[in-house]
Amino acid sequence: MKSYVCIGAPYYLGESLPDRREVEALRKAGIADELDAEWVDIEPDFARWNDAVVAVNRALADAIQAQSDKTPLVFANDCTSCLGMVKGLEAKSPTVLWYDSHGDFNTPETTPSGFLGGMPLAALVGRGNQHLMQGLELAPINEPDVIVTDVRNLDPEEGDMLRASKVKIFESLDALHAAELPEKPLYIHFDTDVVDCAEMPAMSYPEPGGPSLQESIESLRLVTARGNVAGVLFSLWNGTLAGADEAMAATLELIRALKLV
Numbered sequence: 698m699k700s701y702v703c704i705g706a707p708y709y710l711g712e713s714l715p716d717r718r719e720v721e722a723l724r725k726a727g728i729a730d731e732l733d734a735e736w737v738d739i740e741p742d743f744a745r746w747n748d749a750v751v752a753v754n755r756a757l758a759d760a761i762q763a764q765s766d767k768t769p770l771v772f773a774n775d776c777t778s779c780l781g782m783v784k785g786l787e788a789k790s791p792t793v794l795w796y797d798s799h800g801d802f803n804t805p806e807t808t809p810s811g812f813l814g815g816m817p818l819a820a821l822v823g824r825g826n827q828h829l830m831q832g833l834e835l836a837p838i839n840e841p842d843v844i845v846t847d848v849r850n851l852d853p854e855e856g857d858m859l860r861a862s863k864v865k866i867f868e869s870l871d872a873l874h875a876a877e878l879p880e881k882p883l884y885i886h887f888d889t890d891v892v893d894c895a896e897m898p899a900m901s902y903p904e905p906g907g908p909s910l911q912e913s914i915e916s917l918r919l920v921t922a923r924g925n926v927a928g929v930l931f932s933l934w935n936g937t938l939a940g941a942d943e944a945m946a947a948t949l950e951l952i953r954a955l956k957l958v
Contacts, residue, residue, distance in 0.1 A: 761785025898940025
């Protein structure tokens with residue numbers, strides 16, 4: 698069985714919001730004990746770094762590197778924490794497996810909304826927001842080292858850019874499972890909104906369709922059994938929305954899928 702460390706990153710786009718207690722809820726639920734893992738909360742140094750998102754991701758990377766003998770399970774409030782995750786795993790040069798109903802492949806030039814949470818995957822491969830990458834002293838990763846599955850909502854220019862990239866795109870979990878996983882270490886990025894919102898409510902940006910909760914659990918079991926998993930990040934539900942308790946219960950089931958490996 699893998700040896701895990703659970704790392705809490707309870708920040709939303711660099712801010713600690715008093716009504717966003719999802720990470721704390723997971724800690725209090727005892728998921729670390731279930732996995733026989735230590736729980737660590739990150740401690741950003743906002744005074745040192747002039748960008749709050751950089752500060753959060755620096756702290757996350759430091760927490761991962763301080764436990765380099767363990768496989769990190771990171772619980773975060775948005776997908777920008779992928780930057781600190783990749784920085785923390787930098788020595789392993791991981792392939793990224795991105796479960797998400799959204800592409801997160803916008804740049805400041807393509808986004809209709811300006812929402813930073815819709816841009817981190819593009820930043821990781823060197824497209825847009827490179828001040829964040831530079832703040833982390835993180836070089837862009839190669840596009841062929843990124844696998845995206847079950848994306849079903851893309852802004853027009855975002856979609857064009859993603860499809861024209863060298864990122865590997867799978868339309869469904871079945872297609873992902875039929876493919877060969879890379880031999881390189883694997884960072885699994887799991888945005889809980891990839892699950893059908895009928896079973897995963899309390900999403901800030903819900904997308905109908907997609908895999909069921911059970912299909913998602915089975916996918917995590919399969920990928921972690923077949924792949925050389927270097928770390929897993931769960932981007933969580935929004936606890937201020939209706940259905941938060943149901944979303945938390947579903948997320949715990951997803952995390953428990955890793956216990957069986």
